[in-house]
């Protein structure tokens with residue numbers, strides 16, 4: 363199995379690791395049994411994602427995709443984050459081994475889970491906007 | 505401390521040692537004759553193979569004609585199991601006994617046989633990673649054609665009571681195969697005294713090249729071929745012999761078995777130091793029996809982190825090791841061995857296997873002891889699972 367240099371670079375120096383106190387949206391996806399958990403924190407101001415942080419338990423690709431996903435949405439309007447696909451994350455990382463593609467799906471879902479939380483806190487039904495995010499008990503390797 | 509090169513994955517493979525390469529060189533250069541040819545260049549190759557066969561036989565307490573060279577451990581396992589099945593099926597014996605924690609070369613072969621009308625009993629191992637010989641005895645039936653139990657486990661390093669199992673199988677008149685790929689050179693082996701009928705070994709775990717191994721087949725057992733073709737290996741295994749690698753294997757096994765107690769003494773001391781120090785890390789556990797284990801094997805789980813991330817981080821620090829996490833197993837589940845000894849998935853994902861070899865030193869241990877705790881701490885700091893463990897949540901209930 364081979365990781366691209368970009369993946370290794372993001373693994374070695376992950377961007378935006380940590381937590382945000384008083385975040386406007388927090389989402390967590392994955393579970394311990396499957397071996398990947400991602401937790402995203404968003405700070406949103408006037409529809410713009412002003413800050414984003416993550417914590418990840420998982421393989422190298424999970425760390426790299428979380429890191430890349432946060433980079434891709436930081437400073438961007440919420441609408442852009444809603445449109446972020448796992449494919450875009452994979453491309454930004456110069457590809458992922460097939461067996462690791464599910465990590466990129468998890469990164470996309472972690473952002474969606476955080477946005478779901480954000481809308482809920484606003485008293486807005488998130489489902490029409492964000493769609494349905496699989497819950498933590500979903501089967502491994504989605 | 506500077507970045508170093510600390511290779512501690514000797515159960516995965518080893519480097520070709522200088523004396524092995526030296527022994528091989530003549531057959532990689534001028535001595536390229538086909539061992540089946542009648543002229544002197546061919547006969548030189550044939551002589552080298554014969555001498556190698558004698559050396560391997562001697563290292564195992566076997567007779568020269570009981571050794572067959574193969575392409576490695578996987579082929580030897582396949583040959584022993586599939587062809588014992590072939591030989592015995594016509595006699596109505598279609599039941600195989602093996603264990604749940606074998607190498608995939610054995611497990612997947614057993615599963616293949618199951619798809620082809622054979623029945624397989626998978627004996628469980630206890631939480632220390634040991635097989636109870638009484639369980640084997642109870643599982644033997646009149647239609648059992650083979651018992652296959654690995655000598656030493658490749659992940660957790662546990663050494664099985666092979667002589668006891670051999671005795672039971674001999675008394676019950678059932679063939680006994682052992683995958684000794686990880687045991688050769690680490691544990692004294694005598695196939696005659698241990699009542700072993702079939703034994704697999706591999707070169708690249710003992711400083712010989714990859715792609716060469718052997719099957720020991722006791723006199724009186726006449727398995728059909730796995731590989732059909734020319735008359736090589738007394739018509740038992742076709743294919744023009746890989747003379748250089750066979751010579752390398754013989755040199756390697758001669759060196760590996762020359763003084764096993766000295767190796768055990770030196771490496772187990774380093775191993776124990778690493779184990780004792782790494783177990784000081786909170787929420788860690790040793791996997792496998794602390795005493796009945798290979799002298800170079802360390803296998804520890806750290807809760808709250810994932811093995812592949814740990815390996816990649818250690819790689820950045822110049823340490824090459826392995827893990828039983830799902831990420832590294834290439835499947836969705838963590839290692840079947842760690843699950844077999846009762847680890848929850850989440851703990852199995854966070855395992856680290858360090859396997860010491862001839863080249864490793866106390867300084868390597870110092871570096872590991874210094875680097876691993878820092879790395880675990882760094883990964884835990886960014887792990888949402890670790891947060892939950894610290895809050896005492898039941899993370900395995902999900």
Ligand SMILES: Cc1ncc(COP(=O)(O)O)c(C=O)c1O
Pocket residue numbers: 515516575576577578579581607609654656657658683685686706707708715716717
């Ligand atoms: C216990 C065991 N059996 C079999 C094998 C396969 O040996 P080889 O790589 O020579 O095919 C290995 C090594 O990966 C092993 O550790």
